[in-house]
Amino acid sequence: MDDGEYEVVIIGAGICGLATAVALHRKGIKSVVMEKSESLRNDTGTAIGIWQNGWRALDQLGVADSLRSTVIPIHRERIVSLDDGKEQLISINGEFRALRRKDIIDTLFDALPPATVKFGCQLESINTDTDTAKSVLRFLDGSSIIAKVVIGCDGGNSVVANYLNLKPTKIFSLCGVRGFTNYPNGHSFDHEFGLFRKDNILVGRIPMDDNMVYWFCAHPYLPEDERTWESPELIRRSTLEVLSAHPQEIEEMIKNADINSFSLARLRYRTPWDLLTGTFYKGAVVVAGDALHVMGPFLGQGGSAGLEDSVVLARHITQKGLKQVGNERKIMVEGLGEAFNMYAKQRRMRVLRLSLETYLTGMLLGATSRLKKVMYFMVLSFLFPIKNGHVDYDCGSL
Structure with a gap:
C-alpha cells in the first residue's frame, strides 16, 4: 500500500464500516476503507435479523429496497418452552426479516465508488501528530498513512478501541x-x-x-x-x-x-458499565459498530445498531465537521470535536440500553441456578417491561 494522506479512513469492511462509507458518500464525503483481509469478507457468517429500526437505517442508506426483495417478511414470533410445553405467539409490529450477511456486504460494497475499499491493510497502531492533530496509521506491511478522521469499525478485537482505551470485551x-x-x-x-x-x-x-x-x-x-x-x-x-x-x-x-x-x-460483549463511562472518541478518532458495542445475539440488534451508528455519525460529521472548498466538501478538523460529541451523546444511552438488555438476557440463559434465573428474569422484567420495545427506534435522517 502506498503512503498517502486521506480525509476519512474507515478501519474494517464489515457491515458497519461499509455502511459508514456509504453514508458519507451519500453526503458527498469521500472516504477510504482499510480491510485486513485480502478480499471482501462476504463468505463468512450466515444471516442476521434486521428489525424495523435497522430497516429505517437501511432506508437512509438507500439500499433497503434491493435487500427487501431478497427475503420474505416475518409477521410474528413463536416462543416455545420445551421444558413445560408453554407457547407464546407475539405479533411483530413493524418490519422484520433475516438478511444474508453476504447480501448486505455485497449491496453496501456496490453502493460505493470504485476503489473505495483497500484490501490487505491490517492496522497495527495509531499515533497522533501533535503539530497537525492528524492521525498516523501504521500497518503490518510496514506502510503508513495520514488521516484527518479515523473511524474504527474493526470489530470486537478493535485496534481503534484499544487506542481509545476502551476496556477489553468479555x-x-x-x-x-x-x-x-x-x-x-x-x-x-x-x-x-x-x-x-x-x-x-x-x-x-x-x-x-x-x-x-x-x-x-x-x-x-x-x-x-x-x-x-x-x-x-x-x-x-x-x-x-x-x-x-x-x-x-x-x-x-x-x-x-x-x-x-x-x-x-x-x-462476546462489552459490558454496559464500560459503555456508560467509556470514551467513544479522542481527537479525530472515533469508533462505531462492534468495535464500540459488541453484544450477544439474543436481541438480534448488533447489526442494526451498527447501521444506526453509521447514519448518526455521518449526519453529525456533515453538520459540524465540513467546509466547502471549490466543488468539494472538506473535513474541518476544528469542528470534529463537536460532531463526535453529538454522536456520542446520541448513541451512548441507546447502545447502553441495548447492551444492558442483551447482557441480562445472556446471563439469564447461561445461569446454572434457579435463584440466579429468577433474579435475572425479575431485573429484565422491571427494566424492560415491553417485549421488543428496543426495535421502536428511529435513528433519524441522514
Whole structure:
C-alpha cells in the first residue's frame, strides 16, 4: 500500500464500516476503507435479523429496497418452552426479516465508488501528530498513512478501541452456532420467528424464503468445543449432541443444513458499565459498530445498531465537521470535536440500553441456578417491561 494522506479512513469492511462509507458518500464525503483481509469478507457468517429500526437505517442508506426483495417478511414470533410445553405467539409490529450477511456486504460494497475499499491493510497502531492533530496509521506491511478522521469499525478485537482505551470485551459462558438449511421441496414453516428454549439452550429459526431457513443455537460453552471450531462436520455433530432432546424437526434441520454454512463462536460483549463511562472518541478518532458495542445475539440488534451508528455519525460529521472548498466538501478538523460529541451523546444511552438488555438476557440463559434465573428474569422484567420495545427506534435522517 502506498503512503498517502486521506480525509476519512474507515478501519474494517464489515457491515458497519461499509455502511459508514456509504453514508458519507451519500453526503458527498469521500472516504477510504482499510480491510485486513485480502478480499471482501462476504463468505463468512450466515444471516442476521434486521428489525424495523435497522430497516429505517437501511432506508437512509438507500439500499433497503434491493435487500427487501431478497427475503420474505416475518409477521410474528413463536416462543416455545420445551421444558413445560408453554407457547407464546407475539405479533411483530413493524418490519422484520433475516438478511444474508453476504447480501448486505455485497449491496453496501456496490453502493460505493470504485476503489473505495483497500484490501490487505491490517492496522497495527495509531499515533497522533501533535503539530497537525492528524492521525498516523501504521500497518503490518510496514506502510503508513495520514488521516484527518479515523473511524474504527474493526470489530470486537478493535485496534481503534484499544487506542481509545476502551476496556477489553468479555465472554459469555455461551457459544453460538449458526447455519442455513435448504428444503428443496419447500418447508412447512409459517412466516414466523421461532424460538425454542430448553434448559440453558436457545434455538432460533427464521425462514428466508419458501425453501431456505436461517437458524442459530446458543448453548453453554464446553472446553472441548475448541476442537470443533475449524471443522464444519464436527460442529454439526456436536450441535446434534446438544440438541438430542429437542423436537425431531429441529434435529432434522441441523442434519440437513449446508455443511459450508456452519460456524461456531464464543459469544462476546462489552459490558454496559464500560459503555456508560467509556470514551467513544479522542481527537479525530472515533469508533462505531462492534468495535464500540459488541453484544450477544439474543436481541438480534448488533447489526442494526451498527447501521444506526453509521447514519448518526455521518449526519453529525456533515453538520459540524465540513467546509466547502471549490466543488468539494472538506473535513474541518476544528469542528470534529463537536460532531463526535453529538454522536456520542446520541448513541451512548441507546447502545447502553441495548447492551444492558442483551447482557441480562445472556446471563439469564447461561445461569446454572434457579435463584440466579429468577433474579435475572425479575431485573429484565422491571427494566424492560415491553417485549421488543428496543426495535421502536428511529435513528433519524441522514
